[in-house]
Amino acid sequence: MPSDDVMKQATLKGIAGRDAYGLTLAQLGKENENIVVMAADALESTKGIYFAKEFPERTFNFGIAEANMVGAAAGMALRGKVPVVAFYGFLTMRVCEQVRTDICYPRLNVKIAATASGLAMGAGGSTHHGLEDIAIMRSFPNMTIVCPASPIETVKATRAVIADHDGPVYLRLVRGADFGGTEELYDREDIPFEIGKAIILNEGEDVSIVATGQVVGLALQAGRALEREGISARVINMHTVKPIDVEAIKRAAKETTGIVTIEEHSTIGGLGDAVCSVVCEECIPTRVRKIGIRDKFCSVGPTSELWSKYGLSKENIIDVAKSIVQD
Amino acid sequence: MEITGALVATLSKKAKENRQIIVDVFKGGGHFGGSFSCTDILTVLYNSVMNVDPANPKWEGRDYFILSKGHANGALATVLATRGFYSCEQLETFNCLDSPFGEHPTQKMPGVEIPTGSLGHGLSIGVGIALSLKLDKKDSKVYVLMGDGELHEGQVWEAMQAAPKWGLDNLIAIVDRNRLSMDGPTESVSMPLEPLVDKWSSFNWAVKTVDGHDVRALLEVSSAIPFRTGSPSVIIANTVKGKGVSFMEGDYNWHYGLLNEETRRQALSEIAEAR
Numbered sequence: 001m002p003s004d005d006v007m008k009q010a011t012l013k014g015i016a017g018r019d020a021y022g023l024t025l026a027q028l029g030k031e032n033e034n035i036v037v038m039a040a041d042a043l044e045s046t047k048g049i050y051f052a053k054e055f056p057e058r059t060f061n062f063g064i065a066e067a068n069m070v071g072a073a074a075g076m077a078l079r080g081k082v083p084v085v086a087f088y089g090f091l092t093m094r095v096c097e098q099v100r101t102d103i104c105y106p107r108l109n110v111k112i113a114a115t116a117s118g119l120a121m122g123a124g125g126s127t128h129h130g131l132e133d134i135a136i137m138r139s140f141p142n143m144t145i146v147c148p149a150s151p152i153e154t155v156k157a158t159r160a161v162i163a164d165h166d167g168p169v170y171l172r173l174v175r176g177a178d179f180g181g182t183e184e185l186y187d188r189e190d191i192p193f194e195i196g197k198a199i200i201l202n203e204g205e206d207v208s209i210v211a212t213g214q215v216v217g218l219a220l221q222a223g224r225a226l227e228r229e230g231i232s233a234r235v236i237n238m239h240t241v242k243p244i245d246v247e248a249i250k251r252a253a254k255e256t257t258g259i260v261t262i263e264e265h266s267t268i269g270g271l272g273d274a275v276c277s278v279v280c281e282e283c284i285p286t287r288v289r290k291i292g293i294r295d296k297f298c299s300v301g302p303t304s305e306l307w308s309k310y311g312l313s314k315e316n317i318i319d320v321a322k323s324i325v326q327d
Numbered sequence: 328m329e330i331t332g333a334l335v336a337t338l339s340k341k342a343k344e345n346r347q348i349i350v351d352v353f354k355g356g357g358h359f360g361g362s363f364s365c366t367d368i369l370t371v372l373y374n375s376v377m378n379v380d381p382a383n384p385k386w387e388g389r390d391y392f393i394l395s396k397g398h399a400n401g402a403l404a405t406v407l408a409t410r411g412f413y414s415c416e417q418l419e420t421f422n423c424l425d426s427p428f429g430e431h432p433t434q435k436m437p438g439v440e441i442p443t444g445s446l447g448h449g450l451s452i453g454v455g456i457a458l459s460l461k462l463d464k465k466d467s468k469v470y471v472l473m474g475d476g477e478l479h480e481g482q483v484w485e486a487m488q489a490a491p492k493w494g495l496d497n498l499i500a501i502v503d504r505n506r507l508s509m510d511g512p513t514e515s516v517s518m519p520l521e522p523l524v525d526k527w528s529s530f531n532w533a534v535k536t537v538d539g540h541d542v543r544a545l546l547e548v549s550s551a552i553p554f555r556t557g558s559p560s561v562i563i564a565n566t567v568k569g570k571g572v573s574f575m576e577g578d579y580n581w582h583y584g585l586l587n588e589e590t591r592r593q594a595l596s597e598i599a600e601a602r
């Protein structure tokens with residue numbers, strides 16, 4: 001490991017998003033010797049370990065000192081290295097000033113991989129839930145935010161942001177293997193991935209569902225269920241939250257009766273708000289209903305139960321979509 | 328307080344019971360390594376050192392405790408239960424939906440001053456409590472338990488600078504020095520900490536080291552607090568990660584783990600047989 005058929009491995013049933021990322025990273029390490037990997041005492045769990053085994057001299061464990069690590073990444077990037085730093089999603093908050101001032105302001109080529117984002121560490125409680133990171137990262141100029149929805153998309157996204165993009169990136173990964181209903185269709189290799197370009201997973205006319213990250217699977221399921229009830233749903237995978245695909249949102253606003261957004265994130269400042277600002281600024285009269293965590297610290301609990309409790313469910317998407325169509 | 332053989336025996340027995348309960352609490356998986364390394368410390372603190380009232384957790388005259396290494400909440404939740412803050416049955420909800428008890432202390436847990444889990448926060452909070460106790464001329468103490476890996480965080484060193492500035496001799500830091508963090512040994516893999524005693528002393532803390540599994544030694548060191556009038560105290564407790572279960576001891580892979588039927592039985596029997 002890593003083998004050259006990372007893609008094949010990533011499609012294996014059960015592979016976790018973070019492994020798909022880690023394997024791809026190790027592959028990229030072969031192609032570009034400027035890539036360096038940094039971890040903060042979580043090299044194994046954030047899956048830099050595959051890279052570390054191949055390239056120990058290019059791997060740096062900074063201990064539990066995330067802010068120092070991010071500052072050092074800026075220094076590395078100043079000399080042409082391509083630092084990939086990884087930590088759990090909730091730690092984005094701990095380093096956000098270093099990310100803003102030392103990476104985004106000088107527009108340095110540093111890639112941040114946040115694993116276990118959202119409610120992935122459900123039983124960890126609010127200290128370990130990462131539900132504000134998109135909002136914070138969105139507000140930093142020069143930052144690109146990508147949230148892959150499936151292992152195969154993680155492989156493509158990891159390559160795109162590290163090998164094909166120059167500049168700061170926030171790659172929001174999900175921890176587990178269960179991608180919440182992302183079905184075969186979505187694991188197909190032939191769906192192209194381009195930063196900033198939404199993927200229309202299902203063309204529909206009645207209502208649009210815009211999702212990002214792991215919940216794209218739920219959106220797909222909901223879309224199919226609505227279809228069976230005679231409601232035609234457009235399902236949009238907005239893997240890049242910034243820069244957001246303005247055209248895809250404009251079309252959804254014009255061509256369907258309204259938009260449901262869903263994200264494993266606070267409804268403040270995330271995907272839903274990004275969609276709202278597009279429709280408002282473009283003056284397209286429509287209705288947007290946001291699904292996400294509503295200004296709350298969430299309970300302790302298993303991730304799947306937390307998803308249901310806070311409305312990240314197929315059923316809730318269906319209800320909200322119907323409420324728009326039937327209004 | 329007199330440190331009698333009977334007291335040492337009672338506390339040792341209690342620590343053993345606590346470890347047995349922790350095995351149950353972590354039936355769905357948990358931070359075994361860091362919970363077992365501080366079980367003796369927590370048992371001694373809560374049962375013989377700190378002034379607390381389990382029936383009234385917010386009692387004015389209490390000593391304060393912050394579990395800065397929040398991932399050891401399985402141990403804290405258990406020690407609070409066996410001290411009488413709530414019943415052991417309540418621990419059955421550990422990690423379940425809406426439970427007050429999760430992998431880290433929550434706002435809903437009786438006896439918990441503040442939620443923790445993101446490492447490196449606790450000592451600063453302790454500085455604030457200690458300062459305000461001084462302002463109000465109260466003689467309660469503030470205990471903050473940290474992991475050694477946690478000391479990597481820069482914020483800890485900021486708090487270490489601040490506490491001596493204001494002569495916070497009501498503040499006691501305890502370092503669970505098990506020499507392992509999540510990725511492996513601190514000295515060779517994550518980030519070296521030595522010379523740790525010198526670092527704390529040069530920051531003007533009064534330092535004592537102790538065997539963190541020796542109940543008598545823990546009692547003795549606690550009875551000497553503050554170690555120096557006008558200075559904050561730090562106890563560097565040398566411990567073993569996963570203490571009490573042979574296959575966990577000293578193995579960083581047991582930072583977080585899950586027992587199966589067989590390993591669970593083995594863990595329980597080893598804990599029961601330990602002196």
Ligand SMILES: Cc1ncc(C[n+]2csc(CCOP(=O)(O)OP(=O)(O)O)c2C)c(N)n1
Binds near residue numbers: 094362444473476
């Ligand atoms: C700020 C922060 N960074 C990373 C983590 C993830 N994490 C949880 S426990 C741990 C290792 C802790 O090691 P140590 O402090 O030595 O604790 P112990 O060995 O006693 O369990 C890490 C990296 C965290 N909880 N908080």
